[in-house]
Amino acid sequence: THFGFQNVPENMKEALVKQVFANVASKYDIMNDVMSGGVHRLWKDHFMRTLAPTPGTKLLDVAGGTGDIAMRFLDYCKETHGDNTASVTVFDINPNMLEVGKERFTKTPYHNTQQVSFMEGNAENLEHIPDNSMDAYTIAFGIRNCTHVDRVLKEAYRVLKPGGRFMCLEFSKVENPVISKVYDVFSFDVIPTMGQIVANDRDSYQYLVESIRKFPPQKEFAKMIKDAGFTVMGQGYEDLTFGVAAIHSGFKL
Ligand code: SAM
Secondary structure (H helix, E strand, O other), X not given: OOOOHHHOOHHHHHHHHHHHHHHHHHHHHHXXXXXXXXXXXXXXXXXXXXXXOOOOOEEEEEOOOOOHHHHHHHHHHHHHHOOOOOEEEEEEOOHHHHHHHHHHHOOOOOOOOXXXXXXXXXXXXXXXXXXXXEEEEXXXXXXXXXXXXXXXXXXXXXXXEEEEEEEEEEEOOOOOHHHXXXXXXXXXXXXXXXXXHHHOOHHHHXXXXXXXXXXXXXXXXXXXXXXXXXXXXXXXXXXXXXXXXXXXXXXXX
16 A cells, blocks of 8 residues: 555645654665665755855755755855855754754754754745845755645745745656656656665655656746746756756746
């Protein structure tokens, strides 16, 4: 059996997503490496080079989970600019994921500094974050888990300063038919089986695969970003690994 995610009523999606990430939290980082063969690291590195934060950047990393993007962000600022004034808020709906993230940061120079903080909440309602307060907003592999993507984008727009940048890294659609076939087998058969073997949790990984299928393709998502008020450059996205993932970006001008 699996979640039959396509048929989950809208009002149950949030609870289901919470349960999935509570289940996977302790194994999340290792499973990412196992399932992507480490490729998610390359995507995230590229994502951060594309954001190219300048000294003092204030970042809100939504659906920040165990802090992968936040860590890369602070490392980038330190290594590229020798900067220790940049700061990041890791924002996530799931306390279990945030706990794993906090624990990771205790082993870094950022621990107990103003550079990193954690906040629990729903991406659809950033009520404790003021208007026009952030230089950048990132969301990596998180937006497809949200029930109302339009509300997420609206909130992103609200909290960014004029000139601020929205950037999203998310699984996307593979257009090439041959690669798409291979990817189908990998995601529908291999990923849930690996979830079963490594994490003893087939259902959560089945959900993750189904949520990828359900998310709008590149162009449709780019249109949603424009509809939220953002200005996009060119087509508004960049495909990674044949479109297995994509980076979407927009500016609040
Ligand atoms: N950004 C991290 C990364 O790239 O490794 C974590 C990605 S993880 C696949 C998705 C995260 O989204 C989980 O930590 C989950 O708790 C969070 N999430 C799901 N729905 C959310 C929502 N509505 N608001 C905020 N976070 C949410």
